[in-house]
Amino acid sequence: MSRIALVTGGVSGIGAATAKLMKEKGYVVAANYFGNDDEAVRFTQETGIPVYSWNVADFTASQAGVAKVEAEVGPIDILVNNAGITRDGTLHKMTEEQWRSVIDVDLGGCFNMCRAVIEGMRERRFGRIVNISSVNGLSGQFGQTNYAAAKAGVIGFTKALALEGAARNITVNAIAPGYTDTGMVAAVPQEALKTVLATVPVGRLGTPEEIARGVLYLAEDEAGFITGATLSINGGKYMA
Template sequence: MSKVTVVTGGTRGIGAAISKGLKEAGYTVAATFAGNVEKAEAFKAETGIHVYQWDVSDAEACAAGLAKVEAELGPVEILVNNAGITKDGMFHKMSFDQWRAVLSTNLDSMFTMTKPVIDGMRNRGFGRIINISSINGQKGQMGQTNYSAAKAGVIGFTKALAQENAFKGITVNCICPGYIDTDMVAAVPEDVLKGIIKGIPVGRLGKAEEIAALVVFLAGEQAGFFTGAVHTINGGQYIANG
């Protein structure tokens, strides 16, 4: 039986590419989504991937949702924490609601999604946890103190959890994408987008499938010695050592 994989925010953008890549690699994939039922159902019809709706910032909803996935598909052996939102604004104008919403979805979800599956992974002696951070969690970004703080927290969470669980056969890794050609980036004004691309040494936006390819590798048996690592995929825009 193929390993069960949960991808949060798995029906759109980078998450959709990850879900598709894992299914093509032979995994049983459950893709979660927050609110857009119409697009999620269209994604399910197109790909045949199982979709589940819940709010990743809600601990009770995550526990219930993951229990449903395991009852219907089997134990979760691979978790991709991809879901994230932005509520940008300069810090001096930012409301606490803007701050809290981004931290809840982007960072609290590391706990709410991972806690319900970690004991099962430990008991079985195998697990793969792959967390999607961001270039802006590494270098910061003006107008994104909330997002940058959350994504930097994802990196710290990854490194600590990796150390706690390595001896149990569980790897925990982090991917920090740069600017990827998704609907969100496509909505950026053309002149701004040109400036962004000018700052990327390879001269183009990344592809969601490039992120998915790394996720598929890290989910595999051959990646057992990769853990606690921060993998940058940004076309050379920001070169970091972790």
Template sequence: MKLKNRVALVTGGSRGIGRAIVLALAQEGAWVGINYVADDEGINFKQAKEVAERVKNMGSKSLLLQADVSCEKEVQKMVTQIVKEYGKIEILVNNAGIVRDVTLKKMRKKDWDEVIGVNLTGVFNCVRTAINYMREAGYGRIISISSIIGQTGNIGQSNYAASKAGIMGFVKSIAREVARKGITVNAIAPGFIQTEMLKKIPEEIKSRILQQIPMGRFGTPDDIGQLVVFLVSDEASYITGQTIHINGGLYM
């Protein structure tokens, strides 16, 4: 087990890529804080509970943590809670993200603010809070989930692309700031991964994208989970400030 008794926090851990990251970390022995955001139907809580159940069956521990990552106060409460329960926070995975796809011509200020608020300010809130504990401990691993779109741009995704490109710049700066404190800071830029987010893309466009992927398949959430495990492991201790692309060759 590569991560025995390490303490991790995964934002948006109730489904999709976040869920796969939680399970991949737990498989390696990490104790995981599973963050979820409240919704009217309580679906996220229900899904987060199912993930926690899986973690338990693997023989590891988890903690359900409700917080909207775009709200600094809620993030502070969440980080305090995990440190209170497990005594430390060593791994932070910023996975929570949303889309509000629309061309600039029709984009409302709200569409811009919400995407930047969750995808970029959310990362800022979590890193700024968690990194203090990592500094004190002289150890930390921070991974933020960016996107291929942050590199290439996309029609109807200027808000999303800006947020994901923002992560890449943020990561490089923080990596420099804490490089001598035992903390590595990296981003992962997935291509197209089979999750709820991909389901929102019309079939016709999806089949066009698929034709452009050299490997001829979409990625799986577990492809991302395994990359996270590597980047937070001791084997990756000399990797910092990087954005690792994982996209079946779609962007090289």
């Protein structure tokens, strides 16, 4: 029987690449999204992957969303926490809304989604959770105290939950992508992007597919001895 995977933020960028690759490799995949219905419809038409809309920052909505996926698709074996947003600004100009919205989606969403699946994984004694962090959660980044804090928090969350899940054959790992060719990075002004690329030893952006291959590796049954790890896929920008 094929493993069932749920990818949040799964209809564009890294999430879409991950969902498509996992389906290609024989997994049964569902994708979560929030806010862009037209994009979600196109994604399903192109891939055949069912999509479900809820805001991962909302605890109750996440519980209900997971329940619906499990009722219609089946028990979730693999959770990929990819949903995330940015609201950049230097701290002395950052609003409370900019701070809270990023923390609530990028870190709070990780808690909400893991909380919604963890009991089922424990009962079935199997689970694979892959949390998407960021190179900026490791290195920090000017103008991103909110995002860097959230993504660093994801790494700490990953390590702690890995300890809790290990005895039940539940692995929890993080991936810290570098600058990747997604809509989020496309919004960065070109001059600023050139400056960033100058700090990447391989001299280019990553592709969503390169990140997706890392997720697939950690999601496999055979990856059971890898837990609490953070896989950096960043072109050499930050080595730790």
